Amino acid sequence: MHRPPLKHCRVCGTAVAYRLPDDGDTKERAVCPACGTVHYDNPLNVVGTVPVWGAEGEQVLLCKRNIEPRWGKWTLPAGFMELGETTAEGAARETHEEAGAQFEMLGLFTVMNVVRVGQVHLYYRSRLLSTEFHPGHETIEARLFTESEIPWEEIAFKTVKETLACYFADRRKGRYDIHTLDID
Amino acid sequence: MHRPPLKHCRVCGTAVAYRLPDDGDTKERAVCPACGTVHYDNPLNVVGTVPVWGAEGEQVLLCKRNIEPRWGKWTLPAGFMELGETTAEGAARETHEEAGAQFEMLGLFTVMNVVRVGQVHLYYRSRLLSTEFHPGHETIEARLFTESEIPWEEIAFKTVKETLACYFADRRKGRYDIHTLDID
Numbered sequence: 002m003h004r005p006p007l008k009h010c011r012v013c014g015t016a017v018a019y020r021l022p023d024d025g026d027t028k029e030r031a032v033c034p035a036c037g038t039v040h041y042d043n044p045l046n047v048v049g050t051v052p053v054w055g056a057e058g059e060q061v062l063l064c065k066r067n068i069e070p071r072w073g074k075w076t077l078p079a080g081f082m083e084l085g086e087t088t089a090e091g092a093a094r095e096t097h098e099e100a101g102a103q104f105e106m107l108g109l110f111t112v113m114n115v116v117r118v119g120q121v122h123l124y125y126r127s128r129l130l131s132t133e134f135h136p137g138h139e140t141i142e143a144r145l146f147t148e149s150e151i152p153w154e155e156i157a158f159k160t161v162k163e164t165l166a167c168y169f170a171d172r173r174k175g176r177y178d179i180h181t182l183d184i185d
Numbered sequence: 186m187h188r189p190p191l192k193h194c195r196v197c198g199t200a201v202a203y204r205l206p207d208d209g210d211t212k213e214r215a216v217c218p219a220c221g222t223v224h225y226d227n228p229l230n231v232v233g234t235v236p237v238w239g240a241e242g243e244q245v246l247l248c249k250r251n252i253e254p255r256w257g258k259w260t261l262p263a264g265f266m267e268l269g270e271t272t273a274e275g276a277a278r279e280t281h282e283e284a285g286a287q288f289e290m291l292g293l294f295t296v297m298n299v300v301r302v303g304q305v306h307l308y309y310r311s312r313l314l315s316t317e318f319h320p321g322h323e324t325i326e327a328r329l330f331t332e333s334e335i336p337w338e339e340i341a342f343k344t345v346k347e348t349l350a351c352y353f354a355d356r357r358k359g360r361y362d363i364h365t366l367d368i369d
């Protein structure tokens with residue numbers, strides 16, 4: 002999902018110029034000198050779940066990454082939201098793809114801005130219906146962790162670390178809120 | 186912010202082919218036969234605020250649209266999130282641009298999926314600090330409405346209607362929650 006800089010018009014292929022468009026816009030955009038198309042680059046949404054197991058949600062499912070970046074590190078199932086799906090549907094799709102888990106979706110849990118990489122991450126809570134996992138090719142291993150077993154130093158992303166910390170804090174309080182966070 | 190279909194590679198300008206990429210992806214993407222770039226089209230975020238005035242937030246600021254679509258209809262200040270800003274910063278920027286209002290940002294309020302158009306809309310509550318508005322070129326008029334004055338039949342978008350309905354319902358309850366909705 003890497004986006005190399007836009008150099009050519011998506012409609013006609015002509016080399017673009019970066020300039021202020023003629024419509025009063027105050028930001029430079031890639032404008033096509035041939036067909037006039039104005040190109041916008043916008044933040045992307047990453048969607049995932051916190052899949053939990055146990056009568057009191059005492060275990061969380063993590064996936065060991067089989068892809069770069071952060072190969073071999075642990076993460077919650079998550080990935081880029083696609084056209085044609087809701088945030089919750091995307092989060093469920095990623096959980097199926099990466100963990101091959103059976104689960105039911107619960108509510109929205111974290112909404113995190115990661116401005117540095119132009120992303121918004123949205124995690125939902127989900128309840129596992131079985132402890133059999135069939136991880137896809139992006140995952141080396143999928144397994145359950147209690148809070149004390151979480152490999153905090155081996156978590157792939159800060160968004161995942163923050164979401165896990167929110168989960169265990171809310172679990173102790175006995176109430177799950179929706180958390181909004183800005184990540185450096 | 187209209188996105189015409191991608192026909193040419195953003196890197197080299199060669200005409201693309203829509204096909205499954207070679208990396209195990211299960212969706213057809215625009216792939217460049219010359220340089221191999223895979224292009225992804227993803228949902229966009231729209232961010233805005235519910236600016237309120239009065240000791241008990243009894244009035245809401247609406248803007249009469251001076252642009253298509255829905256020229257002349259009323260909306261909450263909102264627009265596409267940009268790179269380099271958080272959802273809250275984007276929502277504040279749009280409120281400045283469209284209403285020229287002075288306000289302080291409050292919490293996240295609605296998160297709405299509009300799958301049909303590939304968008305996620307996020308609204309924050311905000312508290313107006315003055316009743317002087319200096320609307321930008323996208324707005325004909327900015328004014329305050331009590332609940333009974335809201336022109337429900339003249340609201341530009343369903344997301345705005347739903348957000349206003351949530352606002353007045355929560356106001357009656359005396360507690361503001363974060364609402365997640367899917368919009369047809």
Ligand SMILES: [Zn+2]
Nearest residue numbers: 010013033036
């Ligand atoms: Zn062009």
Ligand SMILES: [Zn+2]
Nearest residue numbers: 194197217220
């Ligand atoms: Zn190319």
